[in-house]
Amino acid sequence: MEGYLGLIVILVVIALLAAGGMFLLFRPGGRAAPPTLPPEQAPAPEEEEVREGTVVEETATTTVPPPSPVAPPPVKPKVEVPPPSAGRMVRLRARLARSESALGRGLLELLSRDRLDEEVWEEIEETLIMADVGVGPTQAMVEELRTKVKVLGSRTEEEVRGLLREQLLAQIGDMDRTLNIRSHGERPAVVLVVGVNGTGKTTTAGKLARSLVGDGKKVVLGAADTFRAAAADQLQTWGERVGAEVVRGAEGADPASVAFDATAKGIADKADVVIIDTAGRLHTKTGLMDELGKVKRVVEKKATVDEVLLVLDATTGQNGMRQAQVFAEVVNVTGIALTKLDGTARGGIVISVQRELGVPVKLVGLGEGPDDLAPFEPKVFVDALLGDLG
């Protein structure tokens, strides 16, 4: 009996539990809970990004976007039209003021004295030497002047001026000063610009390009002075200003390869003249000789070197003359560009440098302005020295 009772109790408990379970299962909304997710769980980052993208797209379709700023076209430097080279020396003659007072007026005053004794002749000689005319030309001039003065006897101011003019012109000489820049049919003429750095070499190459463009020529510049990147930058600026192509290499590149490329570019572009700026800062003459020789040889694989222009600083006197001699030994210099003649009392260097090198002064630098390089004209030069408007 007790066994039945226990069984009944167990069955009742099971029945109660089952009834409770059924109640829980079938009560309204009483589904099994979904896997729990926090109600405000942050979405995965990718979802967020997608949503953001969508938002942007939606915005783009519904609102008119502000006009996107149009990038301005790259500012091209304005290409200048330089003036032609003719008549520049006349325009720049006033720049010779210091040579005019030291050399021209000094000599005029001395030679106009009533009595020309030994002391005065010594002063005349000294004036010429101080103006860098050079010993040989000074002695020749003084001798000639002595003879002529004796013949004249008393002298008017005009006569003295005439005498001096004649003597200075005789010393400067009658040489062919035209630049060798005639192109050879399809090939351009090639000008090598040589000289010590600091003399105005790069500036002269740039000014020359500019003046040739002014004369209607098409010019290519070669920056074969690869020692200093700044020199190539400088040349680039000169070229850009007048629309001349500039060929350059990396800093320290082989100058000969830059010269070669510039020549090739000149041929390809049917240029009239290729101007190559070379390096001047070499420690030994052998190094200089090797480098300039190589530049010339390499250019001559494609064209001919028509003009070797030696740039000399007029203010450096005898030091400049020594440099000139080294270059003249290394390359066959065909013309001299005498820079910084403005503001120096040493205008006589025109005479001595030609005498020393046997090469004509073809160009003169008369200032830092872009058009301050002029073809050298002896008569204009002498008249400017003597303060004669000619």
Ligand SMILES: Nc1nc2c(ncn2[C@@H]2O[C@H](COP(=O)(O)OP(=O)(O)OP(=O)(O)O)[C@@H](O)[C@H]2O)c(=O)[nH]1
């Ligand atoms: N007053 C005057 N200054 C000049 C003349 N020619 C050149 N110069 C100045 O001389 C300085 C040197 O000129 P550069 O052309 O840089 O000399 P560089 O020989 O090429 O020297 P690197 O650039 O080092 O190769 C510059 O300040 C020029 O403006 C000139 O005829 N008159």
